[in-house]
């Protein structure tokens with residue numbers, strides 16, 4: 001059957017897989033996308049509910065900086081971006097304190113790591129790095145919370161060198177945006193660009209084995225119910241499943257790719273606990289509410305945007321600003337997330353409310369009274385992600401390049417983990433999908449196959 005023999009099979013319909021398929025479609029190739037879940041988007045998972053004025057993002061939420069890949073889609077798809085106010089409060093001794101120069105201080109730390117790693121041509125963990133600095137205890141806490149929260153990393157394992165950013169990183173903007181109608185608009189736009197005559201997308205199709213030889217691949221799949229499907233044949237494959245899924249080897253690749261697997265094993269899966277709480281009203285939005293909680297009562301209160309509370313079990317909080325919606329999101333990354341994710345759902349919610357009650361100095365019973373619903377997704381327990389996003393362990397920067405390397409003009413690799421400029425982000429995933437598609441297009445002559 002023609003539909004089972006295409007130029008390329010793309011495994012995974014997240015941002016990377018869809019970006020790759022769109023590129024193949026534009027180049028006139030035929031492709032089949034197999035996606036394990038019953039939806040596209042992968043770690044972009046937007047919930048639209050009539051109960052909420054704004055979409056709820058269980059996965060990616062922010063456009064970090066001004067990445068050209070994402071901004072080009074925002075323009076092409078006529079999406080609206082909300083720029084977030086750059087207001088970061090810290091919770092200290094039960095009070096809130098604005099931290100206006102957070103990014104400047106962070107840049108100084110990055111420069112220091114850069115000097116130290118270059119001088120010694122070495123790499124070390126972030127914890128080791130901290131052990132050799134004279135930063136005040138309070139600032140250390142901020143830094144650890146940032147590495148755990150932003151990079152979802154364990155400071156004892158993460159490569160300090162990887163935190164300074166790669167040379168390929170063009171964009172150093174600290175701006176952050178939200179897509180007003182939800183991040184899923186990006187993947188829907190990518191999908192809308194697939195020529196239906198050339199590209200087929202199959203949901204509920206779990207790839208279990210990828211057999212290959214130069215110029216030929218066979219992908220064995222099962223349906224969501226576990227029923228084996230007829231194998232799919234193609235001339236090449238683009239593998240976009242998350243790094244942590246590759247690491248678990250639930251997709252077996254034959255013949256084995258030992259060098260690739262060794263690279264995968266050296267990279268770490270970052271873990272994240274994210275919970276969106278929907279309240280009856282935004283009780284935190286009044287100036288008086290903020291003012292009563294300021295460390296410096298004489299300072300001008302600013303609307304609550306981000307709050308960093310290193311000592312709380314759920315240490316990062318944000319509101320929906322600039323949208324005025326009664327949603328608060330709690331976030332923990334790295335070891336704190338791992339420990340929360342070991343608990344059952346009720347305990348996680350309980351711990352979340354305890355943390356929020358401390359951070360906002362609101363009695364627990366008031367929160368219970370105001371809370372309407374919560375939403376979360378356990379990305380670490382999900383067999384199709386097995387973590388939130390990748391981080392690089394000590395001495396493993398080169399492993400990321402090995403992960404991205406194509407094999408014999410037949411197997412190509414994409415996904416956030418393969419993008420050294422913007423790993424861990426949607427922009428990185430899109431860029432990686434396009435890169436892998438270009439690599440494939442360069443070696444694969446235009447299709448002689450009939451259209452699907």
Ligand SMILES: Cc1cc2nc3c(=O)[nH]c(=O)nc-3n(C[C@H](O)[C@H](O)[C@H](O)COP(=O)(O)OP(=O)(O)OC[C@H]3O[C@@H](n4cnc5c(N)ncnc54)[C@H](O)[C@@H]3O)c2cc1C
Nearest residue numbers: 012014015016036042043060061062207415416425426429
């Ligand atoms: C909680 C959380 C918050 C985040 N916040 C942000 C943020 O604010 N900003 C940002 O830029 N990024 C954020 N990210 C990261 C961002 O979501 C990812 O980097 C990006 O979406 C990854 O895209 P991808 O295509 O590489 O992988 P995925 O989106 O994971 O796509 C891979 C696809 O492969 C499928 N798959 C897996 N196994 C198989 C199989 N065996 N057969 C077939 N299909 C399979 C999966 O179902 C999935 O659809 C966040 C991630 C998480 C988890």
